[in-house]
Amino acid sequence: MNQLIRCKNCDAIIMKTPFDQYPEYELSPEGSFENFRIIEKDDFQEFLILHHGHQLENLKIIENSFASERAYSEPVKISFFKATNGKDKFVVKKFREKIDEPLKYQLIFGDYYLQCTTIEIQEEEISKQLIRELKLPSSSTQISAFLKLYRHVAEDIDLRELERVPEESPYPLEIYYKIDDLHLMYLLRNCRNIFKGQEYSAMEEFIHRHKDDGVLLLKATYKIQLTEIAKPEKRAMAASLPRKKEKMVEK
Numbered sequence: 684m685n686q687l688i689r690c691k692n693c694d695a696i697i698m699k700t701p702f703d704q705y706p707e708y709e710l711s712p713e714g715s716f717e718n719f720r721i722i723e724k725d726d727f728q729e730f731l732i733l734h735h736g737h738q739l740e741n742l743k744i745i746e747n748s749f750a751s752e753r754a755y756s757e758p759v760k761i762s763f764f765k766a767t768n769g770k771d772k773f774v775v776k777k778f779r780e781k782i783d784e785p786l787k788y789q790l791i792f793g794d795y796y797l798q799c800t801t802i803e804i805q806e807e808e809i810s811k812q813l814i815r816e817l818k819l820p821s822s823s824t825q826i827s828a829f830l831k832l833y834r835h836v837a838e839d840i841d842l843r844e845l846e847r848v849p850e851e852s853p854y855p856l857e858i859y860y861k862i863d864d865l866h867l868m869y870l871l872r873n874c875r876n877i878f879k880g881q882e883y884s885a886m887e888e889f890i891h892r893h894k895d896d897g898v899l900l901l902k903a904t905y906k907i908q909l910t911e912i913a914k915p916e917k918r919a920m921a922a923s924l925p926r927k928k929e930k931m932v933e934k
């Protein structure tokens with residue numbers, strides 16, 4: 684099992700993994716397999732030697748606190764998570780500068796939250812489906828009128844009231860949401876100004892059909908807002924940092 688350990692004297696941290704004991708194999712610069720060398724690796728032993736006589740403590744990773752700006756599958760990236768010793772809460776920055784480097788961990792005093800930067804509708808996908816299903820010409824003013832209306836609905840929406848669609852995006856900071864019933868009703872009502880008679884009925888069906896299947900999902904993009912504070916002993920002057928009142932999701 685992985686164990687996150689902090690040196691209280693230096694604020695260095697290490698993730699002790701079951702793999703610490705295994706040697707790492709490295710290819711020669713030419714990339715040939717014949718002369719690879721073995722690097723004996725024991726990061727944790729190194730850490731213990733470096734922090735000999737210092738006070739160490741276990742940190743517990745706070746569940747669901749992971750945040751990263753790059754795709755989950757991306758090996759070279761910076762991500763953050765939160766950890767606690769039961770009393771204080773820390774931000775842990777986890778990163779790798781090059782693909783062949785081991786992961787590094789850095790302790791940060793402070794906190795972060797996710798700030799929503801944009802809410803978008805999927806214009807291209809909506810237009811494509813409207814052309815295909817309602818047989819509207821791609822130059823149709825009805826399409827642009829509907830997109831304008833839906834954009835207006837999206838701008839007004841409070842994400843905290845929406846249902847999040849899990850795992851729609853490989854990017855941790857792009858989150859998809861399902862439109863709620865109240866805004867759906869508003870959308871339908873205003874569609875009456877754009878579509879008449881049979882066209883309206885077709886549009887009503889279109890909206891109901893696509894509200895769950897991805898076409899009408901709203902895409903919110905977040906950014907990580909990191910607030911660093913001074914170390915607790917030196918915190919007296921820096922007190923607490925002001926928090927902006929913006930659309931945000933606690934992580």
Ligand SMILES: [Zn+2]
Binds near residue numbers: 695
């Ligand atoms: Zn130390």
